[in-house]
Amino acid sequence: MAEPILKLEKLNKSFGALKASDDVSLDLREGEIHALIGPNGAGKSTLINQITGAMSPDSGRIHFAGEDVSDLGMAARARLGMGRTFQVSSLAGEFSALRNVMLAVQSRQGSSFRFFKPVMSDRSLVDPAMDALARVGLEDRVDVPAAELSHGERRQLEIAIALALGARAFLLDEPMAGMGPEGSKALTRFLDGLRQEAPILLVEHDMDAVFALADRVSVLVYGRIIASGTVEDIRRNAAVREAYLGEGT
Numbered sequence: 106m107a108e109p110i111l112k113l114e115k116l117n118k119s120f121g122a123l124k125a126s127d128d129v130s131l132d133l134r135e136g137e138i139h140a141l142i143g144p145n146g147a148g149k150s151t152l153i154n155q156i157t158g159a160m161s162p163d164s165g166r167i168h169f170a171g172e173d174v175s176d177l178g179m180a181a182r183a184r185l186g187m188g189r190t191f192q193v194s195s196l197a198g199e200f201s202a203l204r205n206v207m208l209a210v211q212s213r214q215g216s217s218f219r220f221f222k223p224v225m226s227d228r229s230l231v232d233p234a235m236d237a238l239a240r241v242g243l244e245d246r247v248d249v250p251a252a253e254l255s256h257g258e259r260r261q262l263e264i265a266i267a268l269a270l271g272a273r274a275f276l277l278d279e280p281m282a283g284m285g286p287e288g289s290k291a292l293t294r295f296l297d298g299l300r301q302e303a304p305i306l307l308v309e310h311d312m313d314a315v316f317a318l319a320d321r322v323s324v325l326v327y328g329r330i331i332a333s334g335t336v337e338d339i340r341r342n343a344a345v346r347e348a349y350l351g352e353g354t
């Protein structure tokens with residue numbers, strides 16, 4: 106089997122006496138959605154922060170795209186293709202969807218003497234941006250200002266920007282937060298297809314979305330992974346039912 110794109114080896118992180126990550130090992134493989142679930146305060150965000158480089162583990166290693174990235178900063182990990190989470194939104198609301206993605210393409214290509222070219226007719230920017238928008242299903246919304254897109258469409262646009270920046274895997278921290286039932290369903294359908302573009306580590310409290318999407322689920326309780334497996338494995342696991350889902354779920 107191919108090497109996983111992301112691999113965590115025995116990560117530990119304490120805040121004083123509190124162990125927020127306790128020997129956490131997990132991986133993310135091409136083509137999959139791996140959901141990370143757990144009660145409030147279980148240590149999910151702490152784990153995501155260590156993966157992105159926002160926080161350093163006390164011990165353990167992180168491998169991404171075939172490299173040991175444990176000692177790299179956030180920008181270097183992003184350059185290797187670690188897709189940002191939804192919590193980092195950088196949309197320019199007054200600009201069209203197309204222009205927003207073009208800015209990302211431009212930043213990836215590096216600045217050049219573009220001042221002399223009319224930007225909106227520069228094929229080297231427009232073509233890759235259109236491609237990224239098509240990959241997220243926004244090809245009919247390219248001229249709409251980002252601020253006028255729906256909540257869900259803005260998330261699609263953020264994904265398009267990440268793809269244009271070269272994302273090879275996504276770390277998504279509660280993408281369903283703040284969405285109504287219809288929005289959640291639409292975003293669930295979208296994420297279902299996105300796994301073909303890049304695998305997703307999904308932190309999510311919405312269990313309908315998790316059970317509909319996840320190829321694998323890992324359950325974090327008090328900083329420890331207490332179970333990892335398919336949705337069916339997790340539903341049946343007695344320790345998970347007791348610790349997290351509650352009896353009768």
Ligand SMILES: Nc1ncnc2c1ncn2[C@@H]1O[C@H](COP(=O)(O)OP(=O)(O)OP(=O)(O)O)[C@@H](O)[C@H]1O
Pocket residue numbers: 120123125143144145146147148149150151152
């Ligand atoms: N910077 C910090 N300093 C001290 N304690 C922290 C810090 N960050 C997190 N914690 C603690 O570590 C534990 C894990 O928090 P974390 O935010 O990672 O959990 P979570 O699973 O993401 O929770 P939620 O689902 O509520 O977002 C909590 O007890 C939290 O209070």
